[in-house]
Amino acid sequence: MxxxxxxxxxxxxxxxxxxxxxxxxxxxxxxxxxxxxxxxxxxxxxxxxxxxxxxxxxxxxxxxxxxxxxxxxxxxxxxxxxxxxxxxxxxxxxxxxxxxxxxxxxxxxxxxxxxxxxxxxxxxxxxxxxxxxxxxxxxxxxxxxxxxxxxxxxxxxxxxxxxxxxxxxxxxxxxxxxxxxxxxxxxxxxxxxxxxxxxxxxxxxxxxxxxxxxxxxxxxxxxxxxxxxxxxxxxxxxxxxxxxxxxxxxxxxxxxxxxxxxxxxxxxxxxxxxxxxxxxxxxxxxxxxxxxxEIAAVRSALPELPEARSLRWRSAFGLGADEAATLLQDPAFAGYFEALAAASGHGKAAAHWMLGEVSRTLNERGSGIEAFPVTPAALAELVCLVETRQISFGTAKDQVYPALVAGEGSAATIVARKGLAQVSDRAAIERLVAQVLAANPGPVAQFRAGKTSLQGFLVGQILKAGGGRLDPKAVNEVLAEGLARE
Incomplete structure (x- = not known):
């Protein structure tokens, strides 16, 4: 113009x-x-x-x-x-x-x-x-x-x-x-x-x-x-x-x-x-x-308005404005998130799942949340398993969630049947860390010389050696200690 x-x-x-x-x-x-x-x-x-x-x-x-x-x-x-x-x-x-x-x-x-x-x-x-x-x-x-x-x-x-x-x-x-x-x-x-x-x-x-x-x-x-x-x-x-x-x-x-x-x-x-x-x-x-x-009767029956709900979520769960706006895409989707956050007790993590894997599933199927086969309570169990570090997020996303959507049982049942429980035992993690450090002397030397980006490579090798069942947070802690020692 x-x-x-x-x-x-x-x-x-x-x-x-x-x-x-x-x-x-x-x-x-x-x-x-x-x-x-x-x-x-x-x-x-x-x-x-x-x-x-x-x-x-x-x-x-x-x-x-x-x-x-x-x-x-x-x-x-x-x-x-x-x-x-x-x-x-x-x-x-x-x-x-x-x-x-x-x-x-x-x-x-x-x-x-x-x-x-x-x-x-x-x-x-x-x-x-x-x-x-x-x-x-x-x-x-x-x-x-x-x-x-x-x-x-x-x-x-x-x-x-x-x-x-x-x-x-x-x-x-x-x-x-x-x-x-x-x-x-x-x-x-x-x-x-x-x-x-x-x-x-x-x-x-x-x-x-x-x-x-x-x-x-x-x-x-x-x-x-x-x-x-x-x-x-x-x-x-x-x-x-x-x-x-x-x-x-x-x-x-x-x-x-x-x-x-x-x-x-x-x-x-x-x-x-x-x-x-x-x-x-x-x-x-x-x-x-x-x-x-008549006006008062209508006022008393009004639902919580979208802007008020957005502000409440942002305050209670630490969500960003864009995250809250996407969760408010329609009443059914917002209602599912509300129920998932309440059942899991982890509002931020619930939002992450809704905006990630759940939305991806709905887009692939071309359907709304009304047709989603997993109840908020059932998905909340999976969210809690991740948040309490009983399984890793990668395991939850790649193995447990697809089985949950396919109707193969509850999240806990799937984890137990497939042996996916996360290993948090420090002694076991220390043994694997020691093995990976011994097998990769070159990257270890480069890390100690200042190339700190190689820590991610080493973490990946340790998680791979653990079959994807290790607690990533514990792995990072033990690895940091091992790399600090000459």
């Missing part, structure tokens, strides 16, 4: 809520059913059908608001937003009007050092989060001569989270999206499946000169359904606008789509203004009134 310009980015994120039924009717809210099998007169917009608000969707909206420190409005209203697409059977979408259920709030993300040198974490504001119903789905690639419409998704409850224009780079936009995604998944209000459209966003981006207070002409990039596409689409759009402004051109307010195959945004239509949607109050729904008691 040309020096002297800065990007102004705001994201509008649509979350499909994890309710059992749709927002205004009793139709099932579930992905993957045969087309047009989860519909009724209400979500199809047939004459005389009246909507009834799903109370669970309201509670989920309140949960997000409380988690980000927002204001929960005690009264909010529904409006009709009118536009005409084949997958919008009513010809309008029911959404919340000028007053939303949730207003304000913040999310904290790492600041992008490329645009905020030395800033550290930054707080990104949320303007509001409001309830609305989803549209159906149009498919344009199944038949060359027709567009197919599936209305199963019509009426599915959405929470639209409107971020403030506080983001300054594609990296910050991606970080904001990841932070919000992690939060709503841990709250249990959204599955967060990007490929199925359960978590998707529109990005608004404009450029202005550094130091200016007014915004430039805003362009909206629609329906970005991956963190990678958000970064790529915004990077392209920023450069496109910068090139236009650098050539004394004009940025046109419009809606653009992201073409991932071409790696570019493409114009779709001129950007609508609010008046184009002809908003008016929804006559079939009363105002939404939320009481203090």
């Amino acid at each position: 040309k020096p002297g310009l800065e990007a102004i980015i705001g994201l509008e994120v649509h979350l499909q809520l994890r309710t059992r039924s749709k927002l205004f009717c009793a139709c099932r809210n579930a992905y993957g059913a045969p087309p047009n099998t989860q519909t009724c007169p209400v979500c199809l917009g047939l004459p005389g059908a009246l909507p009834v608000l799903n109370g669970e969707a309201v509670r989920m909206g309140i949960a997000l608001g409380l988690a980000v420190g927002a204001r929960i409005r005690e009264r909010s209203t529904f409006y009709r937003k009118q536009y005409f697409y084949p997958d919008l059977p009513k010809g309008y979408q029911i959404t919340q009007g000028p007053v939303a259920l949730v207003e304000g709030g913040v999310l904290e993300i790492p600041g992008d050092p490329a645009v905020r040198p030395g800033s550290g974490p930054v707080r990104i504001g949320l303007e509001r989060a409001h309830l609305e119903e989803d549209a159906g789905k149009s498919s344009h690639d199944q038949r060359p001569e027709a567009t197919l419409v599936d209305l199963n998704r019509a009426g599915v409850p959405l929470l639209e989270v409107v971020g403030a224009p506080d983001l300054r780079s594609p990296q910050e936009a991606s970080d904001f999206l990841k932070a919000l995604h992690r939060l709503v998944v841990f709250l249990g209000i959204c599955e967060g499946n990007l490929e199925e459209g359960g978590f998707r966003c529109d990005a608004n981006v404009s450029l202005r000169r550094v130091g200016e207070a007014t915004f430039g002409t805003r362009v909206e990039v629609k329906n970005l359904n991956s963190f990678r596409f958000v970064k790529q689409a915004l990077a392209f759009e920023i450069e496109r606008q910068a090139t236009l402004l650098g050539a004394e051109g004009t940025v046109v307010q419009e809606t653009r789509g992201w073409d991932s195959e071409r790696g570019e945004t493409r114009s779709q239509r001129s950007k609508e203004a609010a008046m184009d949607y002809r908003y008016f109050p929804e006559p079939d729904l009363p105002a939404l009134d939320v009481t203090e008691a």
